[in-house]
Amino acid sequence: MESISSVLPIVCIVAILCFTLAPVQTDLMLCFVVGTLLLILGMGLFSLGADISMTPIGNRIGTSLTRTRNLPLILVVSFALGLAVTIAEPDLQVLAETVPHINTPVLLITVGVGVGLFLSVCMLRIITGVKLRWLLIAFYGLIFLLACFADANFLSIAFDSGGVTTGPMTVPFILALGVGVSNIRSDQKAESDSFGLVALCSIGPILAVLILGFFYSGSDSSLDVLIQSFQNTSQIGQAYIHAIPEYLMEMAVALSPIVVIFFLFQVLSLRLNRTNLLKICVGILYTYLGLVLFLTGVNVGFAALGTVLGAQLAEGWTRVLLIPLAMLLGWFIISAEPAVKVLEQQIETVSAGAIPGKAIKLSLSIAIALAMGLAMLRVVTGLSIMWFLVPGYLIALVLSFFVPDIYTAIAFDSGGVASGPMTATFMLQFFIGASTTLGGNPVQDAFGVVAMVAMMPLLTIQIAGFLFGRRKAVEQSVEYGEDEIIELWEVAAS
Secondary structure (H helix, E strand, C coil), rough: CHHHHHHHHHHHHHHHHHHCCCCCCHHHHHHHHHHHHHHHHHHHHHHHHHHHCCCHHHHHHHHHHHHEEEEHHHHHHHHHHHHHHCCHHHHHHHHHHHHHCCHHHHHHHHHHHHHHHHHHHHHHHHHCCCCCHHHHHHHHHHHHHHHHHHHHHHHHHHHHHHHHHCCCHHHHHHHHHHHHHHHCCCCCCHHHHHHCHHHHHHHHHHHHHHHHHHHHCCCCCCCCCCCCCCHHHHHHHHHHHHHHHHHHHHHHHHHHHHHHHHHHHEEEEEECCHHHHHHHHHHHHHHHHHHHHHHHHHHHHHHHHHHHCCCCCCCCCHHHHHHHHHHHHHHHHHCCCHHHHHHCCCCHHHCCCCCHHHHHHHHHHHHHHHHHHHHHHHHCCCCHHHHHHHHHHHHHHHCCCCCCHHHHHHHHHHHHHCHHHHHHHHHHHHHHHHHHHHCHHHHHHHCCCCHHHHHHHHHHHHHHHHHHHHHHHHHHCCCCCCCCCCHHHHHCCC
């Protein structure tokens, strides 16, 4: 149901556009329908597998590490786990295959190393209790300093990499690992400090790819948009059948480090009973099959139609609809994002219901709609992404001084989890198609949509936290006279 509710609104909007304003070839539409079915099935299996395998693995390993009280071991294992789980992230796999000028394994390893290093930083922060605000100010200051001298073709890719790494695979694992390691502290802020892991882990890939740009020459930065056509239904079936073995092999390689690390811990310290071990093994199998189906559906069915649809709408008078349509798609994309649900559950647990989930979800919907609109404005005008990111992050960091620390951590975590599978797959291709038709540079203009999606929640959620905090302060300041009769149920209702 989560997978269907996540994908169905996008499919409905795409179908309406294809049957009215932007007609496409019948073979592409049929291929898109098949890809949608595989995407729903793949996301469902993947989410189920992540719940019963990745989350328990992260929690148990985190708890096991804290028992050792061995800081070097905690840091080394955190780095290895961050590297392993990032390479298996489906959103990153899709982005890496789309980027034209960076070799796919090079980008995967670079981003994985960035996440691994900053996951180690996260563990240090949880153990020592360093304020998240000062780390964010220091690291983002370094990012924008490097961005001033970075290659323009690496700029948008770097910020996109920070967004896609914190997806449905990485978020449950990292959050569970953080909760496990936070058990090493006994103070009241220990559990709330488990927030901010996603925020810091999003910084690692940005820095890593920016640094890569200074040393890696890469290939031609032009993006060739090739639309595959099919003569008959048999060719569509063959395209899917030929793609499945490739992804079976790729995902086996991608998941193997996580499996090896888990079984090492099982032998050395975890020693789970047969029932729990079997349950986790089945979850890993679900995760594996879900990833294969997800990537097959996305790359064969979704990518081509997204590019064609963006190109069609960018021609003629319909180009005026590009920005409002992007905002509409953004509103629905976030409505049922699996990684967002994981974050909402953790927020409600840690805050004991004090932070309303509906307010967080509404803030995210507004943020992603605005982000998509601004990203499409970049495609239409060719403005540099730095004109949006620099003031956006500056305002977000200033806001962190005026809202409770937990809202800052939630906001920066939400920025990472909001950029999910549909943003990295369909929407990126939609922007590439529009940019190509408008005569822009897709590498500089279309890439960056994930970065915009990752930035906007930092503003809207902190603003919501500021307003919510003021409302609570007003409620607590209400005074009653000594002789006044107070109806307690009315106070509670207000």
